[in-house]
Amino acid sequence: MEDRERKMGGGNLVFAVNGQRFEVTSIDPSTSLLEFLRSQTRFKSVKLGCGEGGCGACVVLLSKYDPVRDQVEDYTVNSCLTLLCSINGCSITTTEGLGNSKEGFHAIHQRFAGFHASQCGFCTPGMCVSFFSALVNAEKRNGPDPPPGFSKLSVSEAEKAIAGNLCRCTGYRPIVDACKSFAGDVDIEDLGLNSFWPKGESKENKVNKLPSYDFSRQISTFPEFLKDLKSTVLLDSERYSWYSPVSIRELQGLLESKVGNDMTRAKIIVSNTGTGYYKELAPYDIYIDLRNIPELSMVKRDSTGVQIGAAVPITKAIVELKDSSKTIMYDDAKMLWGKIADHFEKIASGSVRNSASIGGNLAMAQRSGFPSDIATVLLAVDALVEIVTVSKWETITLEEFLERPPLDSRSIIVSVMVPTWKQESHCKLMFKTYRAA
Numbered sequence: 001m002e003d004r005e006r007k008m009g010g011g012n013l014v015f016a017v018n019g020q021r022f023e024v025t026s027i028d029p030s031t032s033l034l035e036f037l038r039s040q041t042r043f044k045s046v047k048l049g050c051g052e053g054g055c056g057a058c059v060v061l062l063s064k065y066d067p068v069r070d071q072v073e074d075y076t077v078n079s080c081l082t083l084l085c086s087i088n089g090c091s092i093t094t095t096e097g098l099g100n101s102k103e104g105f106h107a108i109h110q111r112f113a114g115f116h117a118s119q120c121g122f123c124t125p126g127m128c129v130s131f132f133s134a135l136v137n138a139e140k141r142n143g144p145d146p147p148p149g150f151s152k153l154s155v156s157e158a159e160k161a162i163a164g165n166l167c168r169c170t171g172y173r174p175i176v177d178a179c180k181s182f183a184g185d186v187d188i189e190d191l192g193l194n195s196f197w198p199k200g201e202s203k204e205n206k207v208n209k210l211p212s213y214d215f216s217r218q219i220s221t222f223p224e225f226l227k228d229l230k231s232t233v234l235l236d237s238e239r240y241s242w243y244s245p246v247s248i249r250e251l252q253g254l255l256e257s258k259v260g261n262d263m264t265r266a267k268i269i270v271s272n273t274g275t276g277y278y279k280e281l282a283p284y285d286i287y288i289d290l291r292n293i294p295e296l297s298m299v300k301r302d303s304t305g306v307q308i309g310a311a312v313p314i315t316k317a318i319v320e321l322k323d324s325s326k327t328i329m330y331d332d333a334k335m336l337w338g339k340i341a342d343h344f345e346k347i348a349s350g351s352v353r354n355s356a357s358i359g360g361n362l363a364m365a366q367r368s369g370f371p372s373d374i375a376t377v378l379l380a381v382d383a384l385v386e387i388v389t390v391s392k393w394e395t396i397t398l399e400e401f402l403e404r405p406p407l408d409s410r411s412i413i414v415s416v417m418v419p420t421w422k423q424e425s426h427c428k429l430m431f432k433t434y435r436a437a
């Protein structure tokens with residue numbers, strides 16, 4: 001681990017915001033990314049709305065570099081719930097990073113303005129970043145080039161891109177029109193009142209009058225200097241009170257020495273979205289971040305089922321279940337995994353799902369009776385849960401897991417197994433899931 005810390009320049013917290021390097025040598029580990037951005041940088045577009053992951057006013061783009069695949073992964077997160085120490089080695093883009101009055105605004109800004117999609121403007125920075133994330137990810141896809149001035153997004157994808165962003169004053173029609181104006185399959189006649197063209201303008205002229213957008217010229221979301229740090233970034237745990245075990249054995253050591261005693265208030269953490277639901281009233285002395293433990297971050301598929309690491313975000317679990325359902329040969333498993341993935345897509349908003357973990361959700365359900373969609377749906381398919389403690393490793397059914405007394409603080413969920421259901425010749429399986437809201 002010392003080697004890793006040395007690579008980070010003494011285990012300091014290093015990250016980028018809109019291409020600018022930040023190195024924070026000491027910080028209260030409970031500081032959120034939102035607090036840091038608004039109080040210690042000039043990037044104040046991010047807003048504190050609900051502080052609970054529900055409104056999207058604080059949404060930023062988080063970009064991570066994968067040195068093995070030489071690829072950057074870009075996704076939105078709620079900066080009100082994201083702790084600063086968890087973005088070590090990452091790059092953050094806010095709406096200021098897309099463009100400004102000096103260097104020129106981004107087509108997203110221009111089209112939001114022209115379609116009258118911003119009144120008080122409180123929600124607009126988060127909306128712009130959510131939509132930017134959708135554009136960035138759409139342009140990475142293979143497939144035919146869109147018509148000039150448009151993106152690879154479809155109308156339906158453009159509409160969904162801002163599903164986690166609430167607006168209290170403009171009304172969604174102009175906002176959705178601004179987003180749809182980028183869609184390759186948009187019917188331009190369908191777009192509402194705007195300042196780009198007068199009523200009665202011809203279709204061709206309308207397209208030409210939209211502020212230009214070139215899908216092939218994307219803003220770089222991950223600066224080169226951060227790539228040198230690679231993925232081997234670990235914080236100096238003592239200085240930041242932030243521990244990032246890289247193996248189960250190391251985790252067990254920390255559980256034994258730091259957790260469950262009267263001296264230290266320790267918090268096991270993955271993405272901290274649980275605090276959107278359960279407010280934290282007292283500060284913690286230390287945080288133990290589970291995201292660097294391979295067993296908790298993997299997804300394995302074999303003939304027995306899909307095993308999902310507890311720290312895997314819901315978005316990734318959805319992708320893996322959908323992929324698995326395409327390749328599995330048993331019809332029942334194909335149907336079940338597809339439906340579970342569809343149901344998971346109804347959980348929270350995209351920016352919450354992008355980081356919120358499967359294990360964090362199940363821990364909330366088990367310990368606090370959280371009304372979890374994940375526990376409800378996986379219970380119906382006889383899922384199994386793998387748990388590790390200081391000295392024991394066991395696999396039990398999800399049903400038994402939920403019936404047990406609340407997990408103690410030294411018990412960690414390692415993974416959940418969604419089993420393969422195989423067709424019985426004499427019966428037909430029916431599986432439906434519902435949500436009240």
Ligand SMILES: Cc1cc2nc3c(=O)[nH]c(=O)nc-3n(C[C@H](O)[C@H](O)[C@H](O)COP(=O)(O)OP(=O)(O)OC[C@H]3O[C@@H](n4cnc5c(N)ncnc54)[C@H](O)[C@@H]3O)c2cc1C
Pocket residue numbers: 052053054267268269270271272273274275276277290310311346347348349352355356357358359360361362363364371372373374411412413414
């Ligand atoms: C706005 C919003 C909307 C939501 N909507 C829904 C919804 O519609 N349906 C639904 O089911 N859920 C919903 N959730 C809950 C969401 O799925 C959980 O907050 C999330 O999955 C928790 O994951 P996390 O990685 O952020 O956990 P964290 O916040 O990091 O941790 C949550 C708790 O679990 C503990 N913990 C975390 N990982 C483990 C582990 N591996 N072993 C033991 N303990 C662990 C932590 O100590 C903490 O107490 C919503 C949440 C928010 C904020």
Ligand code: FES
Pocket residue numbers: 047048049050051052053054055056057058059078079080081
């Ligand atoms: S402030 Fe509302 S989601 Fe973060």
Ligand code: FES
Pocket residue numbers: 117118119120121122123124166167168169170
């Ligand atoms: S413009 Fe006021 S909240 Fe959206």
